[in-house]
Amino acid sequence: MIVLFGYLRNNLQTKTLYPQWDKIIFGGLLLSVALLIIVTTIKSSQVITPWIAHAMFFVIIYLSLTRKEFKPTISIVYAIIPLVAINFLEDVVRLISINFFNNWEDYFKTAGIFASIWLVAMLIINRKQRKALEKERLKTAEKDKEVKITESLKEALEVQVAERTQALTLQKEELQHTLNELNATQSQLIQSEKMASLGELTAGIAHEIQNPLNFVNNFSEVNAELIDELTQELEKGKIEEAIAIAKDIKDNEQKINHHGKRADAIVKGMLQHSRSSTGIKEPTNINELADEYLRLAYHGLRAKDKTFNASMKTDFDVSIGTINIIPQDIGRVVLNLITNAFYAVTDKKKNLPEGTIYDPVVTVSTKKEKGKIKIKVHDNGNGIPSKVIDKIFQPFFTTKPTGQGTGLGLSMSYDIVTKGHGGELKVDTKEGVYTEFVIILPL
Amino acid sequence: MKILVVDDEKDVQVLFEQRFRKEIKTGEMEFVFAFSGEEALAYLNSHEHEAVLILSDINMPGMSGLELLGHIKQKYLKPPPVVMMITAYGDAENFNTAKRLGADDFLTKPVDFTLLKEKLKTIH
Numbered sequence: 001m002i003v004l005f006g007y008l009r010n011n012l013q014t015k016t017l018y019p020q021w022d023k024i025i026f027g028g029l030l031l032s033v034a035l036l037i038i039v040t041t042i043k044s045s046q047v048i049t050p051w052i053a054h055a056m057f058f059v060i061i062y063l064s065l066t067r068k069e070f071k072p073t074i075s076i077v078y079a080i081i082p083l084v085a086i087n088f089l090e091d092v093v094r095l096i097s098i099n100f101f102n103n104w105e106d107y108f109k110t111a112g113i114f115a116s117i118w119l120v121a122m123l124i125i126n127r128k129q130r131k132a133l134e135k136e137r138l139k140t141a142e143k144d145k146e147v148k149i150t151e152s153l154k155e156a157l158e159v160q161v162a163e164r165t166q167a168l169t170l171q172k173e174e175l176q177h178t179l180n181e182l183n184a185t186q187s188q189l190i191q192s193e194k195m196a197s198l199g200e201l202t203a204g205i206a207h208e209i210q211n212p213l214n215f216v217n218n219f220s221e222v223n224a225e226l227i228d229e230l231t232q233e234l235e236k237g238k239i240e241e242a243i244a245i246a247k248d249i250k251d252n253e254q255k256i257n258h259h260g261k262r263a264d265a266i267v268k269g270m271l272q273h274s275r276s277s278t279g280i281k282e283p284t285n286i287n288e289l290a291d292e293y294l295r296l297a298y299h300g301l302r303a304k305d306k307t308f309n310a311s312m313k314t315d316f317d318v319s320i321g322t323i324n325i326i327p328q329d330i331g332r333v334v335l336n337l338i339t340n341a342f343y344a345v346t347d348k349k350k351n352l353p354e355g356t357i358y359d360p361v362v363t364v365s366t367k368k369e370k371g372k373i374k375i376k377v378h379d380n381g382n383g384i385p386s387k388v389i390d391k392i393f394q395p396f397f398t399t400k401p402t403g404q405g406t407g408l409g410l411s412m413s414y415d416i417v418t419k420g421h422g423g424e425l426k427v428d429t430k431e432g433v434y435t436e437f438v439i440i441l442p443l
Numbered sequence: 444m445k446i447l448v449v450d451d452e453k454d455v456q457v458l459f460e461q462r463f464r465k466e467i468k469t470g471e472m473e474f475v476f477a478f479s480g481e482e483a484l485a486y487l488n489s490h491e492h493e494a495v496l497i498l499s500d501i502n503m504p505g506m507s508g509l510e511l512l513g514h515i516k517q518k519y520l521k522p523p524p525v526v527m528m529i530t531a532y533g534d535a536e537n538f539n540t541a542k543r544l545g546a547d548d549f550l551t552k553p554v555d556f557t558l559l560k561e562k563l564k565t566i567h
Contacts, residue, residue, distance in 0.1 A: 207502060214553040215454055221556070222461045248461065255454055302502055311505045 021069060028056060050091050057084045075129070079122030082115035193408040194332070207299040208266045212259035219252045219259075226252070265292070281421075283322035284330070290316070290364050290375060293335040301342050310345050315365035323373055323443065329420055330439075333413040337377040337437045338364065340409065343400070344381025344435060351382075368443075375439040383431040392427065417441070444563070445473045447494035449483040449511065450529075451503040462556045472563070480506025484514055494524055496566065498550075501530035501537055509540055516545035525566055529554060 032053070039049050061084065064070040064077040090108045094101040101108070226249045233241040294312055301308045345360030352358055363378040384392060391397045393414040398407035417425040423441040448459055456476045466472040475494060477483035480503055487494065497515065501508035508528060516523050527548040528541045538549055548562060 210552060211452055215452075215458065217553050218458050218462070218556070222458065226461070251457070252461065255457065259454070298504060299502065302507075309505070309507055309510070 028060075032056065050087070054084070054088050054091065057088075075122065075126045079119045079126065082118050083112070086111045086115045189408060190412065193412060202300065205266060205296060205300070207302075208296060209263050212263040212266075215259040216256050216263070219256045223249050223252045223256075266296075278328065279326060281324045281326050284325050284327045285322050286320055286325070286330070286373065286375060287316040287318065287366055289327060289331055290314070290334050290366060293331055294338055294362075294364050297335055297338040297342060301339075301346070305346070308342070308346055309349075310342060310360040310362055313361060313363040315363065317365075317367045320366055320368050320373060323441065325421060325441065326416075329416045330441075333416050333425075333439060334364075334375065334377070336409040336413050337439075338362065340437075341377050341379035341381065341435070344379045344383075346381075348381045371443050373441045373443060375441070376436055378434060378436040380434050383429040383433055383435050384427070385431055389427070389429065393425070444471070444496065444566075445475060445494045446496045446498065446563075447475045447477060447483060447486060447524075448498045449477045449480065449503070449508065450498075450500040451478055452500070453478060455500075463560075466560075479503055480508065480511035480514075483511055487515065496563070497524055497526045498529055499526065501528060501541070509537070509544060512541060512544045512546055527562070 035049050035052060057080070061077050061081060064073050086108065090101070090112070093104070093108070226245050230242055230245040230249065233245060291314060294314065298310070298312055341362040345362060349358055349360055359380075361380050363376070365376045365378070367374045367376070388397075388399065393410050395411040396407035397411070414425050417423045417439055421441055423439060426438045426440065427435065428438070429435040448455060456474075459474055459476075460467065463472055463474065467474065475486065475490075477486050480499075483497065483499070484506075487497075497511075499508040499511055506514075508530065512526055512528065515526055523545070525547045526545070527550060528537075528546045529550045529552060530537055541549055550559065
């Protein structure tokens, strides 16, 4: 009994969990201690004490079976039930008929032994189960610990990830900023490339405008004179002479008009060249465009370098008519290729030993072929060395001395032809003999 | 007086013919035109001593006016004809080169025809 109460207290941890029950159990413990003392000291009490003990056992068993709080003790209760029941039965039988009891005492003793064995066995099993449970609990605790560690690691990782993300975002912003700057620089470079080619053109443009303007001035002066003569002839009554003069005046007028338009076209072309591209494709006479830029480039170089001398040849396919292109952009490509061609022949001539016969020729030709338009710019210059041929379309690649070329001409040309017009820009060259660039445009 | 005019602009012919219509009519002057340095040289080679004056544009595709001048003054049979240079660029470098190569006179575009007529008359 004492052991049982002690066990109950321990097992149920009543002290902390159920203080009311703790008091009752503690009371039971004291009571059973008292009963033990009474039983051992006062012989006559043996008649009553077992009944008190039985009552206490029944209460405990009843509570264990019905009360939620006592559930953990159920295995112990199962263990003691047989012993309690046999003891109770023994006492009851003894009380009712001592004879019967005496006859059956051995059976009761045997049953008591079996009940005791049962109790011990149950206790051992219970102990084992408890140990297993304890192990399980330890394992669970271990697992909890691990989970906690994992969680703390996870948190640490999350913090790190947040930090890294922040750093990456910053880097991304910096890169975006740099990219924007690069884009701005690129457009500046493109603009300066345009201006550089415009600079190359300036002298050519001046020459090309000066000539028609001279004609306009000269022919209008002639006409002024002719009108005076016309008046004189009319005064003299020479009608036929007057009619002849009038016809000349009319012819001159046409010349004035023609040259005025010529100058106008050149100015427009120049403006178109310096203006940023409209990006709009429009029907353009590619032959006129190529011819205009050939003349501008030629006169531009001639004006800059007095010793410059080259023949320009054209071979235009008149069946082309107009094609849909962005005239400013293709004009820029054609100009760039022609300027390069003139540069190549000039370079070759400069470096040839004196007395060598060399006739520098730049040829621009157009051809309609298999639904495509080919614009060829051919020069008999020094060609392109095979070791640099792969680099010529790369931005900033130039063979010209520092400050003379931006290295953007061909790369821009390549982009305009391929990306802007879905065409191809090809090069064919033989070192020391010729270079030929071909713009191939789909119709 | 036969005058060879060299210029790559074809309308120069019409202009000269109209400007000098009176002189042409009276037979005082006769004009021949060439539209490139090469053409001018070919004409001079086939019509030796006929042209007495050459007016040349400096800025021409192919053989430039200055090259033509060099050819005429150095290789042409004596006496070399009078050569007047005309150019759109009145810069010192062209002027000096033309003078060094033996140009007799130097005019800039646009041509002042009144002045040109006076100059031609003094040569005559």
